[in-house]
Amino acid sequence: AQSVTQLGSHVSVSEGALVLLRCNYSSSVPPYLFWYVQYPNQGLQLLLKYTSAATLVKGINGFEAEFKKSETSFHLTKPSAHMSDAAEYFCAVRTSNTGKLIFGQGTTLQVKP
Amino acid sequence: GAVVSQHPSRVICKSGTSVKIECRSLDFQATTMFWYRQFPKQSLMLMATSNEGSKATYEQGVEKDKFLINHASLTLSTLTVTSAHPEDSSFYICSAPHGSSTEAFFGQGTRLTVV
Numbered sequence: 133a134q135s136v137t138q139l140g141s142h143v144s145v146s147e148g149a150l151v152l153l154r155c156n157y158s159s160s161v162p163p164y165l166f167w168y169v170q171y172p173n174q175g176l177q178l179l180l181k182y183t184s185a186a187t188l189v190k191g192i193n194g195f196e197a198e199f200k201k202s203e204t205s206f207h208l209t210k211p212s213a214h215m216s217d218a219a220e221y222f223c224a225v226r227t228s229n230t231g232k233l234i235f236g237q238g239t240t241l242q243v244k245p
Numbered sequence: 246g247a248v249v250s251q252h253p254s255r256v257i258c259k260s261g262t263s264v265k266i267e268c269r270s271l272d273f274q275a276t277t278m279f280w281y282r283q284f285p286k287q288s289l290m291l292m293a294t295s296n297e298g299s300k301a302t303y304e305q306g307v308e309k310d311k312f313l314i315n316h317a318s319l320t321l322s323t324l325t326v327t328s329a330h331p332e333d334s335s336f337y338i339c340s341a342p343h344g345s346s347t348e349a350f351f352g353q354g355t356r357l358t359v360v
Binding site: 175176233235240 | 341347348
């Protein structure tokens, strides 16, 4: 069975500081991994995805993530936080070919001025 | 990218009534759609997989008589919350995989409040 664990339900950074949101996965097959962002009362927007190509994936809004098989991790980073980055972030793994996603618990990112 | 439209975005209904939520793929066909439920400050929990032309597949613990799913066409899936109660209040989100794309596209979500 596949699963995703996000370490830290709440992360607070200062504007301009590094953002690091942690995600570890469990999968018996090579996974497809995703990071989504959700603003209040809205759906999910894809930030980036890993699909077995390059292990360092660049996404929108300056975010990137690195797939590390040895650590079963897919942590999300951004060099410099912006106030508009404050939102809920979800890591997800895709199960087989159905398109069904298993989500992590989510991490709330707070950006302080 | 592909667009999935969900309607309504917000609905308030009285206890005992039924509410229908629509999920449409606007520029692609989706033989499969997924329905998720999200409680406040929590993650998305998959409720069911909607299959065009056949019965939906429900996740364990989800009442299929309570949450009726109909996928009558390649672009539309509906979720009907029957005899709604306050505990059904939640944020419901649909998604649809797009062809050979590895990602699923999400609707905007529906905030259901049962009073």
